[in-house]
Amino acid sequence: PEVVLKANDLVKHYPVKAGVLRRTVGQVKAVDGVSFELYKGETLGIVGESGCGKSTLGRLLMRLEEPTAGTVEFEGQDWTAASGRTMRKLRRDIQIVFQDPYTSLNPRMTVADIIGEPFEIHPDVVPKGGRRARVQELLELVGLNPEHINRYPHQFSGGQRQRIGIARGIALNPKVLICDEPVSALDVSVQAQVVNLMEKLQDELGLAYVFIAHDLSVVRHISDRVGVMYLGKLAEIGEEDEVYSRPTHPYTQALLSAVPVPDPTLRGKRDQIVLQGDVPSPANPPSGCRFHTRCWKAQDVCKTDEPQLELRADGTGEHPSACHFAEPRQVVETTDVSGLA
Numbered sequence: 001p002e003v004v005l006k007a008n009d010l011v012k013h014y015p016v017k018a019g020v021l022r023r024t025v026g027q028v029k030a031v032d033g034v035s036f037e038l039y040k041g042e043t044l045g046i047v048g049e050s051g052c053g054k055s056t057l058g059r060l061l062m063r064l065e066e067p068t069a070g071t072v073e074f075e076g077q078d079w080t081a082a083s084g085r086t087m088r089k090l091r092r093d094i095q096i097v098f099q100d101p102y103t104s105l106n107p108r109m110t111v112a113d114i115i116g117e118p119f120e121i122h123p124d125v126v127p128k129g130g131r132r133a134r135v136q137e138l139l140e141l142v143g144l145n146p147e148h149i150n151r152y153p154h155q156f157s158g159g160q161r162q163r164i165g166i167a168r169g170i171a172l173n174p175k176v177l178i179c180d181e182p183v184s185a186l187d188v189s190v191q192a193q194v195v196n197l198m199e200k201l202q203d204e205l206g207l208a209y210v211f212i213a214h215d216l217s218v219v220r221h222i223s224d225r226v227g228v229m230y231l232g233k234l235a236e237i238g239e240e241d242e243v244y245s246r247p248t249h250p251y252t253q254a255l256l257s258a259v260p261v262p263d264p265t266l267r268g269k270r271d272q273i274v275l276q277g278d279v280p281s282p283a284n285p286p287s288g289c290r291f292h293t294r295c296w297k298a299q300d301v302c303k304t305d306e307p308q309l310e311l312r313a314d315g316t317g318e319h320p321s322a323c324h325f326a327e328p329r330q331v332v333e334t335t336d337v338s339g340l341a
């Protein structure tokens, strides 16, 4: 498959400052060496608990932040080093949809101005005289009434506001949409509608999504492949059905075992793995495997040797996993809890 976006060993460290002199006393390792490929037209889900670095990863891909190390390539071009014309072109090709449709839309701007704003920044995409018509077309595409073009964000529901955010995200015909928790602020019933809309747009427009979320069922529904993040690193990455039904990393196994089972006949039929302790601070990740402080399978080697994200040397496993003792563990299938079509 054709690679559209590529992360090469991305790192983002933030200085931790303390005292009246604001001296740097350490580094928060928000993203600490993440590599993956995003294929044309696919959805790569990125899951993990809050604080695992997934939002920072999204901002690095979008170049809202500069990486401490590593690069992002778009269609083979180094996007992290681009400037001038190349940078402006890439700014069109990669767009973002934010989590909160309540705060990401300017309350004093009409829908026409919000969705049309990218055309002011990239005036050559749609000629001035055609912009209103293009905004109306976008409104229709996301399932909103094109006659509501002069309304303000507060006149729309949460789900409709996220549709406006999506319309703005696709206004410049991007090839990649970074979606940072796009439905987690919405009611469950509305989540399904927005996710279904995103799938429809993907098919119609050939978009590739990086879909960042903490909700395992939503990510399972929309993703072709899934990467699981823990403390700034990918623990496991693979096809959606492999990662969900035969996870090989103990962290993924624990996460999946904690998803509520709505089917009462399945309750109690699986071993829920309860992780000990909290997620350690990303300013001071554990040595060796950073999951070792909470892992029930940890051995001495885990405290000293950092496992690489790769297939096991003996060829076992279907997808890369960053565990010295990776092995598939059947997880009882959960029925879809979110009513997604």
Ligand code: SF4
Pocket (backbone or CB within 6 Å): 249, 250, 251, 289, 290, 291, 292, 293, 295, 296, 297, 298, 299, 302, 307, 322, 323, 324, 325, 326
């Ligand atoms: Fe657990 Fe060791 Fe595997 Fe890390 S490498 S996930 S500590 S078994």
Ligand code: MG
Pocket (backbone or CB within 6 Å): 042, 043, 199, 202, 222, 223, 224
């Ligand atoms: Mg899809």
